[in-house]
Amino acid sequence: MxxxxxxxxxxxxxxxxxxxxxxxxxxxxxxxxxxxxxxxxxxxxxxxxxxxxxxxxxxxxxxxxxxxxxxxxxxxxxxxxxxxxxxxxxxxxxxxxxxxxxxxxxxxxxxxxPGCYPTGAIALIRPLVEHGIIPAGWPVTINAVSGYSGGGKSLIAAFEDPQAASYTHDHFRLYALGLGHKHIAEMQRYTGLHQPPLFAPSVGRFAQGMLVEVPLQLWALPKAAGTDDIRALLAATYADSRFVEVASRAECEGLASLDPEGLNGTNRLKLFVFGNDKLRQARLVALLDNLGKGxxxxxxxxxxxxxxxxxxxxx
Missing domain, CATH: 3.40.50.720 (NAD(P)-binding Rossmann-like Domain)
Incomplete structure (x- = not known):
């Protein structure tokens, strides 16, 4: 039936x-x-x-x-x-x-x-907290950019309708400057962090697509881990998933940029670990369609x- x-x-x-x-x-x-x-x-x-x-x-x-x-x-x-x-x-x-x-x-x-931003943030952070690479009390920052469709009809009108009072020519804008955003509570809860992450969202002049980034100073973390360790952990975490994949080291090193619209129209979530092992710094990035997997x-x-x-x- x-x-x-x-x-x-x-x-x-x-x-x-x-x-x-x-x-x-x-x-x-x-x-x-x-x-x-x-x-x-x-x-x-x-x-x-x-x-x-x-x-x-x-x-x-x-x-x-x-x-x-x-x-x-x-x-x-x-x-x-x-x-x-x-x-x-x-x-x-x-x-x-x-x-x-x-x-x-x-x-x-x-x-x-889930929210669109939390989907990317949780996928990146939760496994690292569970395995002690990021301590639960660590001050985590999440930077992100989304297409304007994430803001619903009012924001869509602001970017698409020249007749709307809110119409803008902006190509990019930061928002939630008061450091309050409705997604922060779920990010904290489901990543396992003890404190709310510092969340810095933004919107660009494209309809849909999203990048969510977690920068890490690896040298400051109490548990020694390099980019390969983090990538391997994420790959093992999502090995059986049909929709979440982790980019290889070769793919990450071969990229000069990352397009937030790269997975539009799909239910896929792709995780990237970019890093500089000499400086012991990393940028963890989630790519997804905010209207798809998000x-x-x-x-x-x-x-x-x-x-x-x-x-x-x-x-």
Whole structure:
């Protein structure tokens, strides 16, 4: 029997991409509301309780409100908002994060989709904390740049719509200058760091794609480790993953630059370890599509795991 899926908020950026990945799948029955009924609470309540799995692509407050519409205990939820990423009773939907994470997701009724920046940061940092290369109390810095689609409709309009009041000619901008960002809490929690990392995000004039970087002064770390050690650890951590890969030393040394749009349209996450062993410095970099592995692709991967489908179906 086909699994019934309802995307609450399918007209948004993430919802549209999830829908595109799920359309035409014979193992799913998509429940849809026409435009006139999408804002009707009664229509949404009916659709939510008809579904086997509901994917919430809503602002945080609306995602919380949507949960109150669930009347059937059997309805399972994937929340793409930030509302429940550190909430009790919710499973963090990053399947590659830990050895048993897939099994936990598969049995969960409530799965919270990770943020795009945290997906890259956690993939780089968590294994190093677990193996003592980065002490849990270390002052970690995370630099990142994302395409403007990560900011939703308002930021998309600012970069794409000359008629919008917020329209900008900027090619690049820093933001979150007050050092507060909604992704920091989940970064700290799931990397295992004792203190919030210093997070320095930015946005560029490209629609989607992302680089997340963790610079390390290897000479200052208490446990001696070189770039090859770090690369080998990351490669071993993700050896069985279908979507996370680690670039070889030869590939890293052969690169003069890295394009944040390099994995657009995919659910892949690629990790790079650049370094200078003489100076004992390293730059760990994650490349991903902020709308793929950073949002809609990861939601579909979680859905596949939850319903027992092949993890890569539709991806």
């Amino acid at each position: 086909a699994t019934k899926v309802f995307i609450d908020g399918e007209a948004g950026t993430t919802g549209l991409q999830i829908r595109a990945r799920l359309d035409q799948r014979p193992d799913l029955t998509m429940i849809r509301l026409d435009e006139a009924r999408r804002k009707s609470e009664a229509a949404r309540r009916e659709a939510i309780n008809e579904a086997d799995v509901v994917i919430l692509c809503l602002p945080d407050d609306a995602a919380v409100d949507a949960l109150s519409l669930i009347e059937r205990r059997s309805v399972r939820v994937i929340d793409a908002s930030t509302a429940h990423r550190t909430a009790q009773g919710w499973t963090y939907g990053f399947p590659e994060m830990a050895r048993d994470q897939r099994e936990t997701i598969a049995s969960s009724r409530r799965v919270t989709n 949002a809609s692709g990861q939601a579909v991967q979680n859905l596949n795991i939850m319903i027992g489908a092949d993890e890569a179906t539709g991806l």
